[in-house]
Amino acid sequence: MLLVAMALPLVGLVFLLRSDFEGLHWTGPALHFSVFLTVGAVAASLSLVAGEAARRRGDARVLLLSLAFLATSGFMALHAVGTQHVLTHDALPGFTVAITTGLLVAAPFAAASALVDARPPAEAWVARHRRALRGAVLGSIVVWGLWSVAEWPPLQQVSAEGGEHVALTAAAAVGALLYLLAAVRLWWVNRSHFGLLLFSVVACYGLLAEALVGVALAGERKWHPAWWVWHALIVIAYLLVFAAARREWRDERFRTLYLPTTREHRGEVSVLVGDLAGFTTFTARRDAVEVAAMLRAYYERAAPLISRRFGGEVEKFAGDGVFATFNRAGDQPDHALRAVEAAAALQAEVARIRAEHPDWPGLRIGVESGPVVFSEMGGSGYLVYPAVGDTVNVAARLQQHAPVGGVLVGTGTRDQLPGAVDLVPVTGLQLKGRDAAVDAYLVQLPLRTSAVPAPRPGGRRGASSARSAR
Secondary structure (H helix, E strand, O other): OHHHHHHHHHHHHHHHOOHHHOOOOOOOHHHHHHHHHHHHHHHHHHHHHHHHHHHHHOOHHHHHHHHHHHHHHHHHHHHHHOOEOOOEOOOOHHHHOHHHHHHHHHHHHHHHHHHHHHOHHHHHHHHHOHHHHHHHHHHHHHHHHHHHHHOOOOHHHOOOOOOOOHHHHHHHHHHHHHHHHHHHHHHHHOHHHOOHHHHHHHHHHHHHHHHHHHHHHHOOOOOOHHHHHHHHHHHHHHHHHHHHHHHOOHHHOOHHHOOHHHHEEEEEEEEEEEEEOOHHHHHHHOOHHHHHHHHHHHHHHHHHHHHHHOOOEEEEEEOOEEEEEEOOOOOOOOHHHHHHHHHHHHHHHHHHHHHHOOOOOOEEEEEEEEEEEEEOEEEOOEEEOOEEOHHHHHHHHHHHHOOOOOEEEOHHHHOOOOOOOOEEEEEEEOOOOOOOOEEEEEEOOOOOOOOOOOOOOOOOOOOOHHHHOO
């Protein structure tokens, strides 16, 4: 039934090419301008939402999908702006053929989004070069716009959107095959859990393939019914995805497209766990408004310090505790140093706050480095990708043994720190859940930052050696 439904627009397109309809034309520049500017905005919004999801979760498939949306949205906007007799009285060939160009630019990204999981190293490569890829797409839109305004060769020879030129017809055929390949592959690998969003993306790719067939068959027949039909295919394609995405849970609209390695993967990280000493007693003796003010004062310092200054990721605030990871994306080889520096800076911030509020509770911090698994947990309405493993447990137990205002690290972190970090051994600790005693190390504060190499800035998402090995 899906194949039949997808084939119907193409059948209608071919039907409209019969000689019976040769004399029919519907000239509507204002409608053409409005529709494609609106649909371009829809595609741009999809690109932004998908791109944010890809950045947050590090998913290569959704990133490539967002780039395909970005390409079509930008060229669609150029096509709309160049509609003759709306904003300009001249027919600028580059703007006329922009929508076809956008479909061709987006086609490789669409195919790659469906095939990226076939070669795991490709996932890491895409994530590592996400900024360059986005820049290339934006650059192509800008260059095409400038080239079109200047009417540089060979654009001045273009007279319509379609296939009177063999090269354009051949390119449209290749583009259509890429979209068709993307639709079939995406359906095949997800056929066991084929939901509404997946259906909309598969249908979108199929409709864009048919639109390129329309470019080849009816691109020269401006304002002809067949010309309107292949334009309508593009409109329907993006409205389908937009409607499906709107029905998904807002925070994870593209979750059903995530790669298996996004849903669960191993990694080598450093875990920072902080907890306020005496918080229960403080809460029992103070008004809830003051408790909230105290927590807000601590957390509004902790979140940007960890994430922006040291490149970590705050996983959660749980009551009086903070839990953060470093190297989640696998792009921070100095993650142990980052975690310890963040812990030291956090203790310094808390000390400054307590200087004004000496009766507020102090902070204990534990840090450990080692292997974890990031695994998808929850469902629609609440979804998290927490770090799971013994490394997390050890960091939490070390925090319980840390002195107020201090940072206690495990052997996994110690082994990765530079010698310039002063550590005092704390031997024979009995951690809850462990039969044998363990050794830990108390960081001497303040850190001698002049002797410690500064952590390199790290993005929240990127390629990783860990991800490459998944």
